[in-house]
Amino acid sequence: MKRGLQLLLIVCLAAGRSWAVSDPFVGKWKLDPSRSKVTDLMRVAIAGANKYNLIFNSGGVETVLADGTDQPGLFGTTVSITVAGPNNWTVVRKKNGRTLLMGNWKLSEDGKTLTDAFTSGQPSGSMSTVNYVYIRTAGNSGFPGSWDSHSESVHSAFELQIQPYEGTGLSFINASEASTKSMKFDGKDYPRQGKYVAPESVSSGRRVNDRTLELIDKIKGRIADTQRIELSPDLKMLTVTMQPSGQSKPNIFVFDRE
Known part of the structure; x- marks a missing residue:
């Protein structure tokens, strides 16, 4: 995005x-x-007990323990994953303690669709939220798998x-x-x-x-x-x-x- x-x-x-x-x-x-x-691509892979690899459009890999804490990410940022339920994650990216991006991820009941209430910072300092929809292209259940955005409009x-x-x-x-x-x-x-x-x-x-x-x-x-x-x-x-x-x-x- x-x-x-x-x-x-x-x-x-x-x-x-x-x-x-x-x-x-x-x-x-x-x-x-x-x-x-705009088409968006992301992948989530299991990297250990309650630990995941996140791969977005840049292709870089971030390994994050899903315990809600800020952990080192790409390009000098931090990333956290908070598990709110089996079908609900909150993913937050920060830079120097300031929130840049926040995604509220929800899985459909059949596990084939992921919706992301994506909030990002604007140059004015305000935050705006856009709802994205992804379809599963690999994987069987849960968030691990490959996802392509289904919402293409800017x-x-x-x-x-x-x-x-x-x-x-x-x-x-x-x-x-x-x-x-x-x-x-x-x-x-x-x-x-x-x-x-x-x-x-x-x-x-x-x-x-x-x-x-x-x-x-x-x-x-x-x-x-x-x-x-x-x-x-x-x-x-x-x-x-x-x-x-x-x-x-x-x-x-x-x-x-x-």
């Missing part, structure tokens, strides 16, 4: 400056939730800013995720920045043509996702097709120019 973006360009310095000013990707873009779709809009970067590149700024990707399109890996960005996160990319970019995000050398960013012929719409590694369906984000 989480998402980000990237950057571009090439050529020599003088030409690069004039290009950056007129680059059609530069500007402010507003997400249109009605035309965007429930909140956010703004993406694209700015020139060092003459021949671009910066992609996602305020909702407090993240920035800045790069030149020379095939090299560029580090991503932001307080919630995973350590050793880098991005690279290439320009396919004047209105299309292809990007790769990596975490600790492993590909996390690939992206294709396309401008409409009238340059008023931006479509980002993101394919997370290990996920069958891509996430599609459609933005309108502000």
